[in-house]
Amino acid sequence: MIVTIDGVAASGKSSVASGVASALSIPYVSSGLLYRAATLLALEAGTSLSDAPALLSLLGAAPLRLEPLAGGNRIYLDTPDCPRELTADAHTSAVDAGVSALAQLPQLREWVNARLRALTPPFVAEGRDMGTAVFPQARAKFFLVASPRVRALRRVKERVGDVEAVEQALIARDEQDQLQSHPAADAQIIDTSDLDLAGVIAAVMAGVQERA
Numbered sequence: 001m002i003v004t005i006d007g008v009a010a011s012g013k014s015s016v017a018s019g020v021a022s023a024l025s026i027p028y029v030s031s032g033l034l035y036r037a038a039t040l041l042a043l044e045a046g047t048s049l050s051d052a053p054a055l056l057s058l059l060g061a062a063p064l065r066l067e068p069l070a071g072g073n074r075i076y077l078d079t080p081d082c083p084r085e086l087t088a089d090a091h092t093s094a095v096d097a098g099v100s101a102l103a104q105l106p107q108l109r110e111w112v113n114a115r116l117r118a119l120t121p122p123f124v125a126e127g128r129d130m131g132t133a134v135f136p137q138a139r140a141k142f143f144l145v146a147s148p149r150v151r152a153l154r155r156v157k158e159r160v161g162d163v164e165a166v167e168q169a170l171i172a173r174d175e176q177d178q179l180q181s182h183p184a185a186d187a188q189i190i191d192t193s194d195l196d197l198a199g200v201i202a203a204v205m206a207g208v209q210e211r212a
């Protein structure tokens with residue numbers, strides 16, 4: 001079984017995916033973490049985020065390993081001499097600001113999608129195009145939205161920041177991600193603005209049970 005949870009930036013995809021995956025006793029897979037890790041490595045190496053061949057060459061030499069657990073995804077660079085966990089560094093403002101440029105490149109999308117499709121179900125997959133491009137066969141599909149202000153207020157509770165600036169950055173990232181971020185025709189759209197996390201998880205679980 002595959003359940004997909006897509007949505008706009010900071011709409012609660014990973015928190016909801018984690019809750020749903022725990023309720024179903026299966027892992028969840030964060031596709032965004034692969035885009036983020038690729039961006040982090042490119043920024044650190046000084047590789048242009050729009051140079052697909054250079055990025056693919058960099059990633060070809062980088063033994064990245066995604067650990068998809070129900071409680072939270074982690075990503076590692078498994079170099080034999082200096083193994084390193086990248087998860088925290090992949091969630092900085094610098095990565096937030098650069099990731100959409102890399103994610104626009106079809107070759108990089110294929111690189112990520114190949115890794116996702118190699119995973120063995122069951123799992124909950126979260127991102128932007130899980131229900132449309134990557135797992136169109138998924139049993140149940142959801143697309144989360146919430147107002148930019150609500151998302152910014154939630155984000156500043158977890159990372160220090162100015163609400164206005166965070167809101168503008170979220171709006172900018174939504175615009176840059178527009179091409180790949182839309183609900184599948186058979187997805188249930190959930191506006192989480194007035195729901196708490198438990199309420200969103202319950203709504204998704206109800207939708208999953210309907211399709212069992």
Ligand SMILES: Nc1ncnc2c1ncn2[C@@H]1O[C@H](COP(=O)(O)OP(=O)(O)OP(=O)(O)O)[C@@H](O)[C@H]1O
Binds near residue numbers: 010011157158200
């Ligand atoms: N319904 C909700 N009510 C209150 N807080 C929420 C809700 N959903 C998510 N949050 C909080 O909002 C923040 C962003 O959620 P989360 O990181 O899951 O979003 P995301 O869509 O995965 O983000 P990103 O697109 O940046 O990866 C987190 O602090 C999370 O706890």
Ligand SMILES: Nc1ccn([C@@H]2O[C@H](COP(=O)(O)O)[C@@H](O)[C@H]2O)c(=O)n1
Binds near residue numbers: 009010126127130
């Ligand atoms: N399926 C996806 C997932 C992510 N992206 C890009 O990665 C960025 C970070 O994703 P988060 O889910 O961690 O916010 C996102 O802004 C997109 O640029 C994507 O294109 N497709």
